[in-house]
Amino acid sequence: MTVDQVINLDDDLPKEVIIEDKQAQEQLRLISELDKDDRAIIFKMIDKMLTSKKFKEFFKKNVASL
Template sequence: MSLADNIKKLREDKELRQKEVANALDIGYSNYNKIENGNREISVKELQRLAEFYNITIDQVINLNGGLPKEVVIEDKQANEQLRLISELDTDDRAIIFKMIDKMLTSKKFKDFFNKNVASL
């Protein structure tokens, strides 16, 4: 199998669309399509992003052997950074933030429940 075939197989095994993978690589859909069809070489930077996206090594992309992870997680980098910063706060400040979040989530659940049940009347 060629590198292009491996890249296509990775995407198809995860039941992803080309556009989703192109967005993860920060390239246009048509450029990604050309990579999968073997009409354009993938850059080292794009190959690194692809491996990170699938949570595998570059070697695994190049020498695809079927040992793929079961799940692809698309991370929200801003949310991860915010959680990291929250974890650096002292215990009391963290507790306040989590109480606020809990209250907001409880309010949203109540609103959703109320709207659903009022709508059915």
């Protein structure tokens, strides 16, 4: 029995994810060429932006319910 069979007991294998946005794909390729510290900085900035966005949405939703 393979690992895929154990994880996906209903025999549905995961589908391959294909990035359709060529610009994003190129940016990811270029980011992967950066040194470790620069990559870490970029990913920290992205995480910070996403966290801020989620917090703002959460705050708006909860203030609206008051």
